[in-house]
Structure formats: structure tokens, C-alpha cells
Amino acid sequence: MAGTSRATAACDGPGRTAGSEASGAPGQEAGEGREAPSAIGRRVKRLRAQRKLTQRQLAEPVYTAAYVSTLEAGKVRPSEAALRHIAERLGVAYEELATGKPTHLVTALRMRLADAQRVLAVEDATDARTAYEQILGQAEEYGLTRERAAALTGLGECALETGELADALARFEAAEHALADEPLPARARAVRGQAVAHYLAGQLRYACYLLESAIDELNTSGLHDPGALLQFYTASIAPYMDMGAHARAAQAAELALALVPQVSDPALVATMHRTVARTLIAEGRVEAAQASLARATELYEQLQIRTELAHCHWMRGYVHAQHDELERAEAELRTAHSMLVSRRAALYVSQVEVELADVLRRRGKPAQAAELLESLLVGLQPGRGALHAGGAHRLLGLIAEEAGDVEAAERHYASALSLLEQTGAAGDLADICRLLGDLMRREGRTEAALNAYRTGLGHRAEPGTTTLGPAPARPPFGPWA
Structure with a gap:
């Protein structure tokens, strides 16, 4: 719309995950590193059958077939020594037998999350969505709360990219719910995602409410996390500007700029520079806005985040249009459009x-x-x-x-x-x-x-x-x- 640029960030930096793992999966007993005897018993029986071992072969020479039968029926909680013996006979890690989680699964999923974020930034949202859905399935299967929340957040960012706002909002809400027991910094991406989805749907006041509530919680509770605050301040600028609350947008930009030295994530910093440029334009500080856009472009090119590079061309087109440089404005906007x-x-x-x-x-x-x-x-x-x-x-x-x-x-x-x-x-x-x-x-x-x-x-x-x-x-x- 003339006089108002609409660019807004849809995703954070590559490889960022949210939250931390909850204390246990369904069926896992509180305070235990292992699952309930029935779950362990089923796992032992399945793995033994896969390897075509009899109960006696699995038990010997330390235990009896009767003990293995009782264990598989879930009628006894195996000791660590017994589980280590059985794990060795089955050829699996002790942790996998005790928890049901394959060795190095968490590390592997986090690497796949980083790769999916890269695909979203550099390649295609559809391919990224497929990767996130696969990660989500595994995280849910093994009760990995942090990885589940990160996959849900990634799916929300994919939906923002493709304009499926209802789906994006549902994913972000599910991610925040999964991390309900975690501190707000762990939920920052999910909260920010909800605000962006509401903003893009035209619900400006509710977007501001979500972001302001989160900022107040961080600032009044002692959880002064620079990265989380930068996300919230940056995301608040667009709805403030569209509501005509220019003074509040300028304050958010000022506070976001003050946070930059404390933040190491270059994608967050780039998004801040791109978004702050909008307040600088509104203040008539065109050279400062252009410098901010140049810094954002430089960072996005290094990170190869193509959607955000398009947003920078979009904003440049807006700046040229405001100064009646219409031919240059059309060129920049057509580049962004393409x-x-x-x-x-x-x-x-x-x-x-x-x-x-x-x-x-x-x-x-x-x-x-x-x-x-x-x-x-x-x-x-x-x-x-x-x-x-x-x-x-x-x-x-x-x-x-x-x-x-x-x-x-x-x-x-x-x-x-x-x-x-x-x-x-x-x-x-x-x-x-x-x-x-x-x-x-x-x-x-x-x-x-x-x-x-x-x-x-x-x-x-x-x-x-x-x-x-x-x-x-x-x-x-x-x-x-």
C-alpha cells in the first residue's frame, strides 16, 4: 500500500531450535532414566525376535530363560547389570534398550533440523516441510519434546512462507504448548511466530498484545535474554507502523539496535536491520535506512536466505517510490517479485x-x-x-x-x-x-x-x-x- 511497506520476517536463522526436552516420554516413570518394565519387556522381545534368538540364548550364561520370559512379560524391573548383559547379547546400546531411543538419535535429529532450516532458507518450503514432518514423526515416537517443538516451529515457518496462516498458527501454538514448562526464552520463536501469523492475517492489535506481553515477562522476571528480546522487538515494528503508532515503533527499533552487540545469531541481526529500516524511512532518515538495508543484504547474502533478500529488494523499491524514483522502484520491486x-x-x-x-x-x-x-x-x-x-x-x-x-x-x-x-x-x-x-x-x-x-x-x-x-x-x- 502506498506509504506503507509490508515486509516482515517469516523465519529466524538457520538451525535454531527452541526449548528443551521434557522429563520423560509417555510410559516412562517419573525420576527414572528408563521406561516402565512393560515397555522394556516389549522392546527386548521384539529385538530378540528380530535376531532369531531363543530366550535361553539371550539369557545364558548369566541368567535363565525363565528370567527373560518374566522380563519380557513386564513382570520384573531389570537391573542395570541385567539390561547391559541383554543389550550386549542383542547388539544394541544399553541406552537404547533402557529408553527406546536409538543411540545418537537426538544429535542426528538436531543435525536434520539444521539442514531443514537451511532448505527453508535457501531452497524450497515444500521440501523443508517434508523434512520437518519426518523429524516430527521421530521426535513424537521417542518422546523428544525439544526436537518435537523445534520441528513444529519449523513447520510453522514453512506455512508462513507459503501463506497458510491458519496452519502456521496451529503449528506455533502446538510448539509453545509442548514447551509449556520451559522458560520464555525457550518458547521465543514459537511466540514470535504466532505474532507474525496474526499480523499477516490482519490482526494487528493481537499481534502487538502477544509481543508486548512477552517483552514485559522477560523484562520484569529477570529473564533478560538478548536473542528473545531482539526477536520480539523486531517483530513488533511492523504492526506498530501499520497501526500508526510510530513513536512506539521507533522505541522498539532503538531497543533492538541496543541489543545487537549481545546477539550472535547473524540472521536475527539481519532481520533487525531490515525491519528497523522501516522506522528510519518514516523518520526521513533515508541514508541511515539505506545503510541498514545494505547491512541486512550483506548478511542475508552470506547466509543465502533468499526470501529475506527479496524483502530487502522490496524495501529498496519502497524507498525509491517514496522519492518518486519510479523507474528504479519498479526494477527493485520486480526483482523482489521474481x-x-x-x-x-x-x-x-x-x-x-x-x-x-x-x-x-x-x-x-x-x-x-x-x-x-x-x-x-x-x-x-x-x-x-x-x-x-x-x-x-x-x-x-x-x-x-x-x-x-x-x-x-x-x-x-x-x-x-x-x-x-x-x-x-x-x-x-x-x-x-x-x-x-x-x-x-x-x-x-x-x-x-x-x-x-x-x-x-x-x-x-x-x-x-x-x-x-x-x-x-x-x-x-x-x-x-
Whole structure:
């Protein structure tokens, strides 16, 4: 939408996992490193049958066939010595026999998680989803809570990439639930993912609520985790800007920048630089914004995170458009569009198309702009991209008004108003009310125009007063606890 860039990060850095493993899998007794006798017995019987051993062959020379029979029936808890003997006879590790978890499984799954994150960043969300689903299946089979949560978070990030917001939200919520007993830093990616999904669905206020609640919990509970705070502050900037709460967005950017020296994850730092550029643009600090984008681009190129590189081109296009450098803006936006289409990032493609259509209209290509906008509106499903659907209707209204089709213009403005009222995007709502009021005034409908202007003024005064509540507590910067 003109005047507002929509770029937002969909995933964190490669290989990041969330949370830590819970104390035991289903069927595992509290306080024990091993499962219940019945589970161990079933495992011994299965492995013995696979190796075509009799109970006597498994037992000798230390134990009896009767003992193995009793053990397999789950009627006795084997001692460590007995399990080690049986594990040796079966040719498996003691830990695998005692817990059911193959040796080095956790290490292997974490390596596969890192690889799946790399695939998501560099290659294709569909392939990454397949890898995460396989990891999730194994993690659930062996009761590995941390790895299960990380796989769920990865699946949520895949769904964000492809614009499947309901699925993304369900995955992130499941990941946070799996880590319910863990401290907030372990749940940071899952919480942030939920906020981004709500933001992209147009639920700006709830996205802010989730992020502000998390920031307050970290800052008031002594859990001053720089990485988690950086994720939350960075993610809050876009919904703040769309709601017109520019002062709060600037504060979040300031605090995010102050955290950078404490954070070692280059992907988090890159996302921060890309997102902070938006507040710098709003403040008129174009050179600083360009420098921030250049730093983000450099880091993303090193990490080969293609979707985020596309977002950097997108933001550059927005900067050029704001300064009427329309040819350069179109080139950057087409580059971003092409990159995102190749990634099959459907929702982000639609968002860039709104920006590109605005540039095309301003370059005197209204037919191309209208065709692009009509096509993206057909592709946007309910609950996906309300902000950008509203932006598309706004532009179609302008195109219709410039063509002298007042009825069509009013219809599109009314559609934009209805969509944006669902989101709380105050600045955009005020702009639509102004356009609608101007249209009605030119048609001689003075009272209707005044009502539209009053509505716009109400939306413009809303953010940062009673609707958002107090700003999150500032962190006590300095040495981190």
C-alpha cells in the first residue's frame, strides 16, 4: 500500500531450535532414566525376535530363560547389570534398550533440523516441510519434546512462507504448548511466530498484545535474554507502523539496535536491520535506512536466505517510490517479485504486487496496475492478507476515480475501509476515509463527506492512547543476567 511497506520476517536463522526436552516420554516413570518394565519387556522381545534368538540364548550364561520370559512379560524391573548383559547379547546400546531411543538419535535429529532450516532458507518450503514432518514423526515416537517443538516451529515457518496462516498458527501454538514448562526464552520463536501469523492475517492489535506481553515477562522476571528480546522487538515494528503508532515503533527499533552487540545469531541481526529500516524511512532518515538495508543484504547474502533478500529488494523499491524514483522502484520491486515467485511465497508475492501496482499507476500504466490488482485479489483467501487486500482495493479506487468511474471508485474505497477496519491499521484507515470524503465532496454529498472525514480523524487519533495500553517495560541494559 502506498506509504506503507509490508515486509516482515517469516523465519529466524538457520538451525535454531527452541526449548528443551521434557522429563520423560509417555510410559516412562517419573525420576527414572528408563521406561516402565512393560515397555522394556516389549522392546527386548521384539529385538530378540528380530535376531532369531531363543530366550535361553539371550539369557545364558548369566541368567535363565525363565528370567527373560518374566522380563519380557513386564513382570520384573531389570537391573542395570541385567539390561547391559541383554543389550550386549542383542547388539544394541544399553541406552537404547533402557529408553527406546536409538543411540545418537537426538544429535542426528538436531543435525536434520539444521539442514531443514537451511532448505527453508535457501531452497524450497515444500521440501523443508517434508523434512520437518519426518523429524516430527521421530521426535513424537521417542518422546523428544525439544526436537518435537523445534520441528513444529519449523513447520510453522514453512506455512508462513507459503501463506497458510491458519496452519502456521496451529503449528506455533502446538510448539509453545509442548514447551509449556520451559522458560520464555525457550518458547521465543514459537511466540514470535504466532505474532507474525496474526499480523499477516490482519490482526494487528493481537499481534502487538502477544509481543508486548512477552517483552514485559522477560523484562520484569529477570529473564533478560538478548536473542528473545531482539526477536520480539523486531517483530513488533511492523504492526506498530501499520497501526500508526510510530513513536512506539521507533522505541522498539532503538531497543533492538541496543541489543545487537549481545546477539550472535547473524540472521536475527539481519532481520533487525531490515525491519528497523522501516522506522528510519518514516523518520526521513533515508541514508541511515539505506545503510541498514545494505547491512541486512550483506548478511542475508552470506547466509543465502533468499526470501529475506527479496524483502530487502522490496524495501529498496519502497524507498525509491517514496522519492518518486519510479523507474528504479519498479526494477527493485520486480526483482523482489521474481524471487518470491520462485520461492512460491504466495502471500509475500501478493504484498509486493500491491506496491508494484502503485508504482505502475504512478508511472501512467493504470491498465497494468489494475490487471495485477484484480488478479491478486482473486488469489487472496479469506483470513489472508487483509491489509494488502485493503491496499489493493484502495489502488483500484484511485485508478477508477482517475478514469472518471465514480461509482466503481466508491465501491473499492468502501471495500478497503471494511477490510482495514478489521485490522486496526489506523494510518491506512484515515487515508481511505480522506479519499472517500474527497470523492463525496466533489459529488456534492457534503454531509456524507463530513462523516467520512470525522471517521478518519477518529482512527488517526486512536493508536498510542487507550487502545494499545502502556508501552512494554524497558529492559535494564548493561550486563545481562
